[in-house]
Every structure is written in C-alpha cells, then in structure tokens.
Amino acid sequence: MLSYLIRRLLGIIPLLLGITIISFAIIHLAPGKPTQIEQAFNPKVSQEVRLRLEKLYGLDKPLHIQYINWLVKLGKFDFGRSFIDERPVAEKILERIPITLTINIFSLILVLLIAIPLGVKTAVKAGSAFDHALTILVFLLFAAPTFWLALLLMQLLSIQLGWLPISGLKSLDFEYFSFGKKILDLAHHLFLPILVSTLGGFAGLTRYIRSNMIDALKQPYIYTARAKGLSQEKVIYKHALRNAILPVVTIIGLSIPGLLGGSVIFESIFAIPGIGRLFYEAVMSRDYPLIMAEVVLGGVLTMLGNLIADIAYGYVDPRIKYKR
C-alpha cells in the first residue's frame, strides 16, 4: 500500500512538468512576444507592461532559462503580482477559493442525494414509463447549456416570482445583519447557483448509476442474495448498490476539470466572486500572471483529482490490489 502510494506520487512528477511546460508554452503561443501583443491592445501602457513582463518571465533570456526560472518561482508558490492591482496573485486566488469550493461541495452533495436514488429506481424499473420520462429529462439536461438554464431560472425564480436575488453573494446591507441572518442571506443568494450546478451535474450521474445498477442486478451474486431470503430492498440496496456505486468515487475525482471550467461561466452569470470569475476577469483584462497561475492551478487540481480518485477507488473496492 505504502509503496504503491509512493510510486503514484513519483508518477505525478512528469505530469507536473508537462502541465507547466504547456502552460509556459501558452505565453509564447502568440505570434511574437507577448509584450508585442500587449502593445497592439494598448499602446500607452505597452512600455510599462513590457518591462513588467520581461521582469516576471525574463523574456530577454533564452527559452530554457526562462522556463526554469519560472518553474523555480512556481515551486515557491510565487506567481508574481497582478497587473491590475499589484497584489500577489497567490493571495488573490486563495481568497476566492472558499466560495467556489462551497458551491461545488453543496451541489455535489445534492447531486449524489438525487442521482443515487433516481439511478437505482430507474434501473430497477428499467423500461417503465418512469424510466422513459427520466431518460428524456436526462437528454434534455445534457443538451441544455448551463448558462441558459441559469438565465431561464433567473427569469422565473428571481424576476417573475421574485423569490430569489438575481445575482451576487450578499445583500447591500449585509454588514448590519446578525450572524444568523448573514447565513440566511448567503443561503438565499447561493440557492440559485447551487440549483443550476446541481441540474447540470445530476443528469450524467443518474445515467451512470442506472447503467451500473442494471449491470449489477444481472450478476450471479444477486441470485445468491435472493436465495438467502433477503428482501427485495436488501438485495437492491445492500448487494447491488454497493457494487454499482463504488466507481462513482472515480467519477467525482474526474469531474474536477468540468466543474472548474463550468465555474467560469457560472460565476460570471451570478456575479459570484470565486476562482472562475477571477479567471474570467483576468482574461478580460489580460492579467497574464493571474491567467498563468490559474491555468497551472487548473491542471494541478485535475491531476490531483485523478490521483485521489484512483487511490480512493482502490481503497473502497476490495478487488483492486495495490500492485501494478
């Protein structure tokens, strides 16, 4: 087990290098130096920006030196300073993480709470009217862009019915609220984003659990469970579900890139100050150090998600031995 972990951890080193190389390549992707593009956008600040970029990435030095210098800085979690407000990039990102994390964790919990029973129900009643109806719903949710769902729900719940705030995280007079009221206010603001994110996620997982469950219910051990005299519920929820649900651990890890990408659109619509919106703002204002830091962060988080998914799966599924 321990040696397996060590081997896996060593295995991420080439991946990490690859992630940084590709991220670094992006800076040089544009024709000419990034400083020149900057010039094209805004000639007035170009002189200053050029100096800053050259200082940050050492653009006058040979490529490999540039890369190594940058890598060393990354290793120290030094992502440079934002072009916009001169604050350290790492600090700007760190303060945005909690809100993105909160929304994703809540919606993940909701997705699991909805998708597991629905997946099981549709598998047990495969071919029924209920199953067909849910299949149609799943296809529709798959096909609808999340930002459109968000717009529709804003229209309905916030504008037509007036139940929820349209966007933002806090009411204007938030500072004067009592602690309890602050929590309620946050929940009120977060309801719609979490709802939309849940709608986007549960369709796929329901489908996945359904097909796993149908597969599990055909397995020989189900006959054994029935022959033992277990009730239908025990057969389904104890014997079949446990087998069907184990791979879901992997799915959660693998969903990280999708969630991060989604958060960009999502947080922009709802004006939520998370890392997605930060990234969007960075792209709009061409805040290069911030963009680079987020790209690297996205890559590293995805890679860690894969790694944790793998290890967790090995941990929960007794059939997987730590060999390989």
Added chain:
Amino acid sequence: MKNTYLITGIAIISILSVIALLAPWISPYDPAMIAQDSLLIPPSAKHWMGTDSLGRDLLSRIIYGCRISLIIGVIAVGIAVFLGVILGSLSGFYGRFMDTLIMRFADIMLCFPTFFLILAVVAFLEPSIINIMVIIGLTSWMGPARLIRSEILSLKEREFIQAEKAIGASSARIIMRHLIPNAIGPVLVNATLGIAGAILLETGLSFLGLGVQPPIPSWGNILIEAKSTLGIAWWITVFPGLAILVTILGFNFIAEGLKKIIG
C-alpha cells in the same frame, strides 16, 4: 430493429444543415439590419421570434447562428479527429518511445480543464471564428487518438493479421485495411459527441464575449443580450437557447443511436 435515436437525430441534424445552407434565402431579414422603429418587439406575424434591442430580427440571427455553430462544431472536430488519427496511428504502429511520448502528452493535455486552456489561449490571441475552431480542435484530439491506438494494438494481436503477415503483405497495409472498418464506429460516436461538445464550448465562449464577435451572430453572443433584457424580453433568452438545445439533442441522439449499432 428500429433505431429511433439514430433516425430522430439524423432528421434533426439534416433539417438544421438545410437551414444553415439556405440561410441567405430563407431568413426573412438581413440579420445585421438595424431598425430603430422596431426595438424589442415580442414575437409577432412580422417577426416570428421578435427583435432584439437594436431592432434586428431574432429569427434571422438564429438562422445565421446555426451556420456558425455547425461550421465551428464540424471543423473543430475535423481537426481533432485528423490529429487524433495521426497521433494515434503513430503511437499504435511504432510503439515504444513514440507511444510513450504521445500517450504521456495526451495524459498531460487531459489534465487541463479544456475551458481554462481555451480561455487562456484566447487571452493571448484575438478571439475569432478560425481561432476558436483551431483551439477547440487542438484541445480535443486525445479521445480519437486513444481509440485509434487501442484499435491498432488489438489488431496487431489478432490471428488473421498474423496470418496475412506470414503470406507476405506489409503489416502497415494490412492494419490500415482492417483498421478503418473496425475503428470507424467508435470514432464516429466520439466525433458526434465531440461536435456537440464543441458547439457547447463555442456558445459558452461567445456568451462570455470571448468567442464569435459581433456583428457576426452566434447563438452564444445573442444570449449576451438575454442577461440585460431579463424580465423585459423573454424571447431573447428562450429562442437561442432552444436552438442550442435542439442541436445538441440531435448530435447526442445520433451518438446514442450509433452506440446501439456498434453494440
């Protein structure tokens, strides 16, 4: 055996393709025509889907948007499949160092949230239709490459290939001949889903203002206005979204139908 998914999907996409092809002839108005006297008109006999805040006919803009979306989806996936076939074949044929190199590269590419990568590149380049197609293509070749590679590897193992080799045909030619019928199914499924994905990416990018740039109409950039007209002009939110929904449904249906055929 009837394949409702495939038939429905093909029907939807055929209709959309015809609409895209005939856009100049079937759209009732010039999509860029600004009309000061008809701002934000709700759907009516004159404007079936209403008008936007510049008085442009929404139906005409959606019809032209269909063109853009289908073109971007198909070409982006074309690039991805082209790259995937080449890299996957190289990896499968030569094995060893080449295989390790290409597959590690694919692993690394898969580590990036595609949307992050695309946004970062867009920040350095000008957002344009060509750039978007190329970037989406460059970031989605990994699926087809893996499919082709595993197909070649399994073909290499098969007996009939070994037998033909013994007769004296060159292995590359044999594999190519068997590869196409074997790999075409999975690659088609992957490509259809890929087109749906690329169109969703494009609409998302355009919605953020980082994709197709006005005045060229795209479903994503039409929806930008939906946010500012929320509660005033529901048609601007509803119709472009429905267009996206139907298109994606069409491609997903085809993919589902193809999966059933492959088994």
Added chain:
Amino acid sequence: MGNLLEIKNLKVEFHLDERVITAVDGAYLNIKENEVVVLAGESGSGKTITALSICKILPRNAHIVWGVINLAGREMLCLNENELIKIRGKDIAYIFQEPVSFLNPVYTIGEQIIEVIKLHQGKNKKEAYEETIDLLKKVRIWEAKRVFQSYPHQLSGGLNQRAFIAMSLACNPKLLIADEPTTSLDVTIEKEILDLLLELKNKLKFSLLFITHNLSIAQKIADRIFIMYKGRVVEEADSQELFKSAKHFHTQELLSAYERIGRI
C-alpha cells in the same frame, strides 16, 4: 414416506424483446426426505430454471406459466414474496456453479454468512460470529478466522465453495439445491466437495437436489435420477436401474457419451 418436494407439470417461459421461449415445458420431479436426487441433462435443457422456480428466484424476464411446486404440504407458487423470503435460505438453500461470481465481491465471506444467520435466526452479532466460525470448521476450513475476513477473490475456488456450503447450511435447510457445484473446480477438489456434501447430508439430514450434466457424478451420489431434455423430464429411474436399461433415446445418448469418456 411422503415427498418433501413435488413438482408437477411446470412450464416456464422467457419473454424476450420480440419472442417467447419456453425453457421448461411440463417438467416434474419429486424428492423424499434425506434423499439425493440428481437432475441431469445437457446445458440448456431447463435444469437450472426448474431449480430456480422452486423458490421463485428466476431472472426478471422469466415467467412461470403454470405448474405445481409443493414443499412439505405448502404450495410454493401460491405464496407471496413475503412468505417466500421466509422459506428461502431457511427451508431451502442453494449452492451455485462458480462460487467466486455467486459470492458478492465487495463483502467478506464472514459478512455474507452472518447476514443469513441474523436474517433467519435473529441472533446477535457475537453469537452469529461464533456460529459462522463453527460452520466454517464444519465444512473443513481450518483457517476459519482468516477465511472469515477474506473477500471471495482472495480465496481459491474450492475454499469459496466450502464457504458457500457453510453459508447455505447455516439455517439447517430441509432441502439443499446444488446447481453444478463442482463444474468450475478441479477434479481433486470436485471429489472433496462431493464427499463433504454427502457427509453433511447424512449428518444434518437434509434432502439434496443435485443438478449436473455429468452422469458419472450422478451415478456416484444419486438415489434417483431425473433426466431433462429440451425442457421436459424424459426419464426417471433409480440410479442403478438407469445405467442398466435406459429407455429414452436421449438418456442413451448421454450414457454412451459417458461410457466413451469412461473408456478413455
């Protein structure tokens, strides 16, 4: 002496997408107490479906069209699910072909045996644990504690099948139905498992319905043999009698195949 189990005129159909297949068509069978009855026939002849019908644990698309299945005076086909689950695992227990796939891969052997003891005997955790260890020893598993904690994939086929037998006998069933329990095992292990089953049968006094396609096993263990062919029972005989004078052509076929193998 009366019959413990009596099946008459059983018909089972499979409903597939576009057609209906009759898997069992008018099968009959009877077993007396403490008797070993072999149900033999080639694969696809309806043996397993007949056996699964007894407790109504058929696949989802299988339907019992008609028939009588009488267990010690109770008409099984008239019982509802709630009544049936009290009989399954308690009065009638099953052993299947490949223990490793018929045991749940994500639970330990111990958990799977304890489950059935708790279910039918209402014992607490500690009692159930002790009883499970006893059971494992009864089926001659010497490292009972290790096997208790093992997952099926960690054990050999023979060990899994022993554990499976222990699980089946946990509630002292009146009837044990063994569906090709040795087919997936080595020949030496096969003999050990057969000996174990017969020994336990004599000790615990249950009836054994043994399903096999292998007539040499049938000859060794059976008191009586029923031969199935294409969903019907085509011959019923004492085991000695059958090998002397088979009546149905299919039985003769099976026997001649068996003799050919015997000569080699």
